[in-house]
Amino acid sequence: MMQAISTKLPIVSGCYMNSSSGIARTFVASQALREKHECQVLIVGGGSGGCALAAKLSSKLGKHKVTVVEPAEQHYYQPMFTLIGGGMKRLEQSYRPMAEVLPKNINWIKSEAVEFDPKNNTVKTANGTNIKYDMLLLATGLQLNYEKIPGLVEALSIPNGKVCSNYSPKYVDRTYACLQNIQEGNAIFTFPASPVKCPGAPQKIVYIAEHYFRKLGKRNKITVTYNTSLPVIFGVKHYADALWKVVEKRDIKVNLLRNLIEVRPNEDVAVFQNLDKPEEIFEEKFAMLHVTPPMSTPTVLAQCKELVNAAGFVDVDKSTLQHLRYKNVFAIGDCSASPNSKTAASAAAQSPVVYRNMLAQLKGKELKSIYDGYASCPLVTGYHSCILAEFDYDLKPLETFPFAQNKERYSMFFLKKALMPTLYWKVMLNGHWNGPALMRKVLSVLKFEKKVNA
Structure with a gap:
């Protein structure tokens, strides 16, 4: 491995990680610094959105026209983590080698981006590669x-x-x-005061845990509490009303606007702040504590003020997902400033929009494809039940199936546990899944015809 060298080396203008941020490897040996790479489309990030767009664009543009910057060896299907935590899946079922999920006809630079220079259309990586692009897609996801x-x-x-x-x-x-391990006492679950990926996940494990305690006959000895920094249990009232009924029926205590600010592991104490009255601090003893960590865009991206808004998210038009200042820059997935719920389903729905608009921009044409803010959150409520929440930018239900989805159903649990992983690995990452919009239209037509013929 090459030894990192001093930040006294000359650097080009742009946004970069410096040694004060703890990433000294930004600057490597001079030979590596001179390495050049050019591409038509550069994708930074090999998550669900990055892989889907790499597949779509490389298929259209041809071999080696697309370059992906991604340091990870493995690609995780993160929606499975809830089921792993509940003992319904194993960790080894949740990932594939990155080399297998990235398209074969792209260039893969197995390194992390450490400097963005949108004025000069370049990105620098930790291994010293300087990448010149015609078009940039930011798909970095969130860091924990x-x-x-x-x-x-x-x-x-x-x-x-x-x-x-x-x-x-x-x-x-x-x-x-x-x-x-827990036999009695307080089981506490948290939601942080920050944007998070899959905002429903922090409470899914609450319901799974409560069901598990009942199955093992120890529920009457365990107090289950969900402390969320949000002012609501869920952002869409249609589903929030249903979830309040679930927590009331199952005696789950919910504290709104309560944020975890410290853990004292030697005392088994969690310290919370009342966000409505910041001077109020609560110390709660726990026998089990499940923490959803604060999240943000990767530090190197958040530091590039030319690309992000005040909150550190890529400053894009919420409809076209094109950057507001740099027209050859787009974003997909969690790192985007578009005000949608950050889920894999959102990335799937965004993928055809970003694909069409990137191609239009490359050809100098008007961007006509529009993202409506679609997001989906399968709210697992136990070992055989799920509420499938689907909604848009206006937080209005945008449901696919011809029945009420704000009810706990085994069919939606089976969809989440058994069908969605296959859909993800076999269809979405290959660029062939654009979300359920088409299915929704077909089912709505069939439903309408059924009513007419009744």
Whole structure:
């Protein structure tokens, strides 16, 4: 491995990680710095949106026209982490080698982006490659900031400990161990004061855990509490009303506007702040604590003020997903500033919009494809039930099936557990799944015809 060298080396203008941010490897040996790479389309990020667009664009533009920058060896199907935490799936079922999910006809630079220079259409990677692009797609996803909560990383490092988190492959197996180990006391679950990927996931594990405790006959000894920083249990009232009925029926305590600010693992104490009255601090003893960490866009991206808004998200038009200032820059998925719920289903619905608009921009044509904010959240409520929430920018239901989806159903659980992973690996990552919009139209037509003929 090449040794990192001083930041006294000359650097080009742009946004970069410096040594004060703890990433000294931004600047590597001079030979690597001179390496050049040019491409028609550069995609930064190999998650669900990045892979889907890499497949679509490389198929259209041809071999080696698309370059993907992604350092990871493995690609995770993150929606499965909830089921892993509940003991319904295994971690090894949730990932594939990155080399298998990226298209074969692209260039893969197995490194991380460390500098963005949109004025000069370049990106620099940690291995020193300077990439010149005609068009840039940002698909970086979100980073997990466990270290932002004092004591949390320490708590998660304790072998066979009482603190767990479904959000990282590093910690997800701890959740099922915690479910097994707790015999009595407080089981506390959290939602942080930050945007998160899959906003329904922090409460899915609440319902799964409560069901697990009932199955093992220890529910009457365990108090189940969901502390969320949000002012509502769920952002879409149509489904929130149904979820309040679930928590009331199952005696789950919900505290709104309550944010985790510290964990004291030696005392088994979680410290919360009342966001409505910040001076109010609550210390709660736990026998199990499931933490959803604060999240943000990757630091290197958030530091590039030319590309992001004040919150650190890529500053795009919410309809076209094109950058507001740099017309050859687009974003997809969680790193985008579009105000939709950040889920894999959102990325799927965005993918045809971004694809068509990127091609139009390459040809100098008007961007006509529009994203309506569609998002889907399969709210697993136990070991055989699920509420399938689907909605748009206006937080109005945008449901696919011809029945009420704000009810707990086994069919929706089966869809989540058995069908969606196959759809993801076999169809979405290959660029062939654009969300259920077409299916929704077909089913609505059939439903209308049935009513007419009745």
